[in-house]
Every structure is written in structure tokens, then in C-alpha cells.
Amino acid sequence: MMLLSILVGVSAILLIIFLRSNKSINLVSLLHALYYAGLSIYQMYAGSLPQYYLENKYFFIDSLGIYELLIASVIFFLSILYLEGYIKSLVEHEELNPKFVKLFYICMNLLLMSVAFSFFSNNLALFWIFLELTTIFSAILIVILNAVENIYAALKYLFIASTCMLFSFVGLILLYAFTKHNFGAGTLNWSELMSSASLITPRIAAYSFMFIFIGFGAKAAIAPFHTWVPHAHSKAPSAVSAILSAVILNVGIYGIIRTFAVVRQTSSGQIASNMLIIFGFFTLGIASLSMLQQKNVKKLIAFSSIEHMGTILIAIGLATKASVFWVLIYIMASALAKSLLFLCAGIANRQYMSNDIDSVRNFIKLQPLASVGIIVGVLAISGLPPFALFMPKLLVLIQISKFSVLMLIIALLSILISTGSFALFFTKFFSSVDEASSIHKYNTPAKMKASIIILIILLALLGIFLPDRLADIAGNIVAELKI
């Protein structure tokens, strides 16, 4: 399976190098994303999990990895579908040099491969390497536009994420040294660490987790390591922002879940739990307050993404079966809602050539579908029914209330602030009407519209009906994580 995935990825990149038309290049990228979606669905329904690869079991496919891969591949597929028309507009307005279109798609495919292999990595050091590669390829995707501000945004992202990631490597080395000393042979294989986690001494577990959390936390946009997110998300092309927000942040959270599952079984488990809850609330508070005064639509969505990462972290920290189960559904639903908002914000950007609210006029009239998308996205991300985030958000809040009423009040207050910020922002966004305005309508290409329609349908469907197999997989993950 690993060899086939490499083969598919390399073939896609070679085809992109030799193909001439942007349409064919886009199609190849779409097929690449579809391969991973197909692989994850096949493994979910027909595969016996976990499956190990290579003699030293460096790679594996298990329920958590395959679940995350499904979410990531769907987001990649929809973002790539959206990209064809979006790139055309960027090139027409000289925001993207046509010479860089291939480079753009190649980095997009390499990013997809890095994400997929990070989910396939049983070995935490390999996971670390693939996570670092996601930083490199996504930074190139940010910097490729014709704007100096993008270089600043990419550099900030590169320095913060990579510096924090180096600290997380110290945690991995500590863990490796301990296992080498105590288990005979050193290992960073997650499956082996899980089976011998009870033998890891509490101090080593706590120190390792603390260091590892810095790096993975930075990738997951956890405050105070989150400062790269608003710049990178707002400057990147919208399809890339959607991937950064809905996929890359999730890879960071995925790393935290994996290491937390190991540490949770030691007597330092409670320390790790408390740490996640404290950082979760800190992130939630910082992000919701930052949303209040935003005038840039993409920055607003970026801070909302950070806020959701805070909620996810709290739910993981609670470490009950129910909180972890619902956080998995939460991860999926929030990924869809964030992508929808970023893709709609991309249409607004093409319409007004700006992300600033002051430049918006007659949006509903000019872009009815994107308007519906934004309304659905805001309702969904705020956790309102009937959309997919309603149940997981409600049940996570119930879990928080069981833990502490004060925590529930703080969480509700933060959610209220963020929902209020969205309401204020988009009331102004939609109510800016100027009949005399002569803004030329941007004709949104059909594929861009299709991505948005699919996301709206998915958010609505998953709000009404959660497929049994998805619920089974989430249940299996909770069992595998031994929480």
C-alpha cells in the first residue's frame, strides 16, 4: 500500500511536469486526491486494521490514520476542484505568474503526499519529518503569489513552526533514549510505545510530552504558538487557506492525540490532561477575543479556526470515551465548515480583489451562492442545528460541564464572543448595499461553485445523519487510543 501510494504520487507529479494544459494538470491532482479518498474508504469498509508495513513497522494503517486521511483527502479534492478557476483568475489579474502554475500544483501534490504519509507513520520521528515537510510545501504555496506580504507571512510560518518543531524533537529523543535504556532496543513506533506505555516512568513521560507538545501545538495553532496562523491563512490563496486550516492544523492535533494516548497510560496522564485543558482554554480565549475587531474576512475565519483548535484540545484533555469520540466527529465537521468559509471568502476576494470588509458592496446580489455558503458556514461553525458541528459541539460542552461548571461558563462565553463576532462582521458584510455601485460581477466558474455546493450538502447531511461506519470507526479509534 505504501509503495502504491508513492507510485501514484510520483506518477501524478511526473504527469504534471509533462502536461501542458492547466485543465489536465488539475485533473491529475484531482485523481491523486481521489486515490487517497478511495483508499481510506476501502480500508474503512474492507480493510482489517491495523496493517503494518516494512520489517521495522515504521508505517501502518490504523483507524485514526485512515479517518484523518479521509477528511484530508476530501478537503484536498474539493480545494483542487476549486483551484482551476481560482488560479485562472489569479493569473488574469497578474497575482500569480503563469510560469509558477506547475510549481503550485506540484507543491500541492507533495503537500498531499506529506499529509498522507504523516498519517501512515507509525514511527513518531518519521511523523515529525512528514509534518516538517508539510511546513515546507505549504510555505511555498503561500509565497508563490506576487506580493511581498506573502513572503513575510511564509517566513513567519516557517520560523515559528520549524523552531517549535525542533523542541518537539527533543521530546522524541528523550522517549527514544528511555526505551533504548529500558526496553533493550530504542523505539519510537507508536504501536510499541502504546503496548509498553505503562513501563514509561512518569517524569520521562511528562517531560517528553511537554517538549513534543510545543512543536505539534505550533502546527495545530495552539496559543501562544498560534501567531503564524492569521498571517499565513489570510495571505495564502483561498484554496490553500482551506487546506491549511482544515488539514494542516488537524495533522498537528493528530500528533498531539497520538502522544497524549501514550502519556495518558502513565501516571503523568493527569498532568498531560491538565496541560491540554489549560492550553485549550488559553487558545479559546485568545482566539475569540481576537475575532472581535477583525476587518479582514480571512483573518476572522483564521481566528475562528484557532478557537476550534482550543475546543478540540479541551475535549482531548478531558480524556473520557465520550469526549474523544465526539471530538473526532468535531474535527471532521469543523474541517468542512472552515473549508466552506475559506472557499466562499475566496470568491469574495475575486469579486472585490480584497479581503477587507470595507471594499464589500452588494455581495448577495453579485454572489448569491457564495452568500448562501457563508451563511451556512457561519451557522455550521457556530454549532447551530441542523449542521454537522451541532451534535459534537453540544456533546463536547456537556462533557465539559461534567468536569466543571466554571469551565463550561468560560467555554460558553468564548463561543458567544466568537459567534457574536461572526454575526457583527457578516451583518455588515451583507448589508453593504450601494445601488449606484458599478462593480463588475465576477463570474464564478462552475467547478468553484461545485466545491461550495458539495461542502454545503456534506455539512447538512452529516448534521442529520452520521453514517454507521463513521461512528464505528470513531468508536474503534477511542478503543485503540485506550482512553
Added chain:
Amino acid sequence: MMPPLALPEINKILLVLILFLAVLIITVKDLLFLNFLYRIQSFFIVLVSLALYAPDRKTSLLAVASITLLSKVIIIPSIIKNAQNKLKIKRDVEFHYLTPISSILVSIAVFFAVYLSFSRLITELPDKTFLITGSLSVSLMFMGMIIIFTRQQTITNIIGFLTIENGVLLFSLFMAELPLIVEVLILLDLVMLIVLASLLAFGIDSNIEEFHKKLQPLSKFLGGQK
């Protein structure tokens, strides 16, 4: 062959020299000299690997020494030097938040904090010299972080990042040898990161057209439109 007792002492001397070079990196303003200091610091890490290799003759340590020599003493400094030659700014004169002297004082405080913190782990790890080597390595990482936070120019920030990475490498050398394949992949990843960061440093220093000219060879290589 070197007498076994002399080796830990040699490593301690090398570690002190590496830290002294980090102190210099914190204070130096000339960008080319900064790169030179980084090259020397990395060379000392090669010597540490060789000193660790000498007693047991483990091939993996010799491989780490060779890879470090190639990547951190030759390739990466050359990439940075190449980027520096194209930059208009040759000196990084501004210091933010901390002056060089206060940065050094903070570094000393950080060392003692790390030392105290790691002293709680001493019973649980194999290497009893861990307390000193581990504390020095992690302090080196924090010194690299101080460089990133206190300096303005991207090239200095890259050197700060590389100093952190040298701290990680030292930590890894003293604590546990990771599988060679992992070490190689990490260094490859680092080279890619530095190439990209150097390119971005050039982008900030020049205008966007010049920056995109730098990206064009890569795009042409990948079959982009001429």
C-alpha cells in the same frame, strides 16, 4: 587510540567551545562572520561525533559525523553565503527586546533553569553525564531562540534556527543515536528548509520581480512555461 578517560573531557571542552560560539553569534553584527561562526560551531559538533565514535567505533556515529560535515559545515553555510552575497544588507545592527549582554545573562539563567529541571530526570536515564550534556544542548537551543527573537535580519534568524538545530543534534548525540535513516531524513529536511528560508530572505531584501526570477529556474526545471 585515545585513552578512554580523555574522551568525556574532550567532549566537555568542545561543548563549552560550542556554547562560547553561540554567545559570539548572539553578539556579532556582521552577517558573513555570523555564517563563519556557525560553520565553526558545526565543525565542533563533527569533532564531538568523532570523539564519541572513537571508543566503540560505531559506524552510525561516523556516518552522523560525515553527514554533519557535508551538510552543516559545507553545504548549508555555502547556501547562506550565496544568499548573503546577493543581499544588500551586510550587517544586522539592531537588537530587539534584549541587548547582547542581557541576552547572555538570560542564556546563563536558562542554563541553570534547564540544569535544575533535568536534575529530576537523572535517575531515569542511562547516561549519567546527561545532566551536563543535556542541559548544555537544550541551553544551546534556547540561545538560538534568543537570537531569533532579538535580531532583525532574516539571515540572522536562519543562523538562530540552525543554532537550535545544532542543540538538537548534540542532544541526540549524547542521549541516543537515532536510526541512521531518520538522521539522514532530518538533515535533508533541514537543507530544504534552509534553501527556502534563504530564498525568502532574498525576497524580503529585493523586490518581488527579482524574487520571482530566483524561483524561475525551479519552475523551468519542473517544466513550467518559458
